[in-house]
Amino acid sequence: xxxxxxxxxxxxxxxxxxxxxxxxxxxxxxxxxxxxxxxxxxxxxxxxxxxxxxxxxxxxxxxxxxxxxxxxxxxxxxxxxxxxxxxxxxxxxxxxxxxxxxxxxxxxxxxxxxxxxxxxxxxxxxxxxxxxxxxxxxxxxxxxxxxxxxxxxxxxxxxxxxxxxxxxxxxxxxxxxxxxxxxxxxxxxxxxxxxxxxxxxxxxxxxxxxxxxxxxxxxxxxxxxxxxxxxxxxxxxxxxxxxxxxxxxxxxxxxxxxxxxxxxxxxxxxxxxxxxxxxxxxxxxxxxxxxxxxxxxxxxxxxxxxxxxxxxxxxxxxxxxxxxxxxxxxxxxxxxxxxxxxxxxxxxxxxxxxxxxxxxxxxxxxxxxxxxxxxxxxxxxxxxxxxxxxxxxxxxx
Numbered sequence: 001x002x003x004x005x006x007x008x009x010x011x012x013x014x015x016x017x018x019x020x021x022x023x024x025x026x027x028x029x030x031x032x033x034x035x036x037x038x039x040x041x042x043x044x045x046x047x048x049x050x051x052x053x054x055x056x057x058x059x060x061x062x063x064x065x066x067x068x069x070x071x072x073x074x075x076x077x078x079x080x081x082x083x084x085x086x087x088x089x090x091x092x093x094x095x096x097x098x099x100x101x102x103x104x105x106x107x108x109x110x111x112x113x114x115x116x117x118x119x120x121x122x123x124x125x126x127x128x129x130x131x132x133x134x135x136x137x138x139x140x141x142x143x144x145x146x147x148x149x150x151x152x153x154x155x156x157x158x159x160x161x162x163x164x165x166x167x168x169x170x171x172x173x174x175x176x177x178x179x180x181x182x183x184x185x186x187x188x189x190x191x192x193x194x195x196x197x198x199x200x201x202x203x204x205x206x207x208x209x210x211x212x213x214x215x216x217x218x219x220x221x222x223x224x225x226x227x228x229x230x231x232x233x234x235x236x237x238x239x240x241x242x243x244x245x246x247x248x249x250x251x252x253x254x255x256x257x258x259x260x261x262x263x264x265x266x267x268x269x270x271x272x273x274x275x276x277x278x279x280x281x282x283x284x285x286x287x288x289x290x291x292x293x294x295x296x297x298x299x300x301x302x303x304x305x306x307x308x309x310x311x312x313x314x315x316x317x318x319x320x321x322x323x324x325x326x327x328x329x330x331x332x333x334x335x336x337x338x339x340x341x342x343x344x345x346x347x348x349x350x351x352x353x354x355x356x357x358x359x360x361x362x363x364x365x366x367x368x369x370x371x372x373x374x375x376x377x378x379x380x381x382x383x384x385x386x387x388x389x390x391x392x393x394x395x396x397x
Contacts, residue, residue: 124137
């Protein structure tokens with residue numbers, strides 16, 4: 001306040017909230033590259049009221065800018081903070097500010113009610129100088145010039161007639177969180193928009209549609225909770241001291257004699273692609289039992305036809321695995337101590353005789369939650385690579 005006695009009547013909060021004509025706002029947000037318009041005569045004829053500039057550097061008390069229009073176009077100038085005293089109030093107060101306003105589309109009319117005697121082409125050129133490749137197109141400039149010339153200065157999009165098509169991404173996200181398997185038609189019907197609008201927004205949101213995987217069982221809440229707890233425990237152990245590189249793991253897999261592969265084919269519109277029969281699950285096959293670590297395969301067995309794994313057989317295999325470790329990984333015990341062993345909880349793996357053998361071997365057995373093949377290294381790593389390698393392979397013996 002110019003008069004100290006009036007400071008009590010007009011607190012700073014009230015003065016900062018005033019938005020006065022010809023006076024910059026209390027808070028101006030600027031950055032390098034922003035076009036501004038000067039609202040005071042600082043250094044005529046170079047820096048006059050209405051001169052448009054582009055900010056090139058910013059300081060606490062001075063701005064460096066490049067003139068965009070007029071005979072001094074391209075010159076670098078300095079704009080200091082100056083006292084600005086509004087004269088249309090019943091009291092006097094002063095702000096120490098930069099005498100500029102951000103030159104958005106509405107300021108193209110020029111400040112203090114003056115009109116711009118230029119066309120859309122000149123306006124487009126000025127925008128290109130300020131915004132470069134981010135400027136509006138010439139057609140957009142022509143459209144807005146026609147609207148401004150007709151006296152319509154409302155920059156908001158006009159409401160279209162007919163059924164409303166607006167919806168928020170949050171609504172779409174909520175529907176997908178509720179049921180991610182809904183079709184675009186179902187989402188469009190729920191939100192009251194077109195299927196194309198849903199398709200466009202899903203692309204912008206980065207959502208894609210993928211086929212779900214078949215799982216052996218649907219996990220119950222208790223199984224899900226145990227799965228999360230087990231994974232968190234293993235993750236904390238890894239963060240505390242890395243152990244993943246020390247794991248010895250193994251599992252069983254059926255190896256079919258015939259391994260067909262689905263092929264893509266070029267077909268005419270409306271014609272079906274080539275069909276490929278699945279391998280016969282009751283056809284000729286052998287069970288492979290394999291154990292490996294980060295260095296490679298340690299031990300494996302191929303069971304006889306029609307043989308399967310049992311608790312007693314698995315217990316014998318563990319003993320043979322222990323001997324193979326001493327031969328193929330002789331430094332293992334010296335460097336690491338206990339063997340860190342990982343296997344799933346199939347019935348033969350949790351048989352009493354197997355548990356007793358693991359205790360006798362003093363192996364550190366990692367916990368494994370129920371029905372979780374996707375966190376078993378053999379299932380998601382070795383067996384998947386093996387399936388690709390066996391594709392189109394046919395065996396006779």
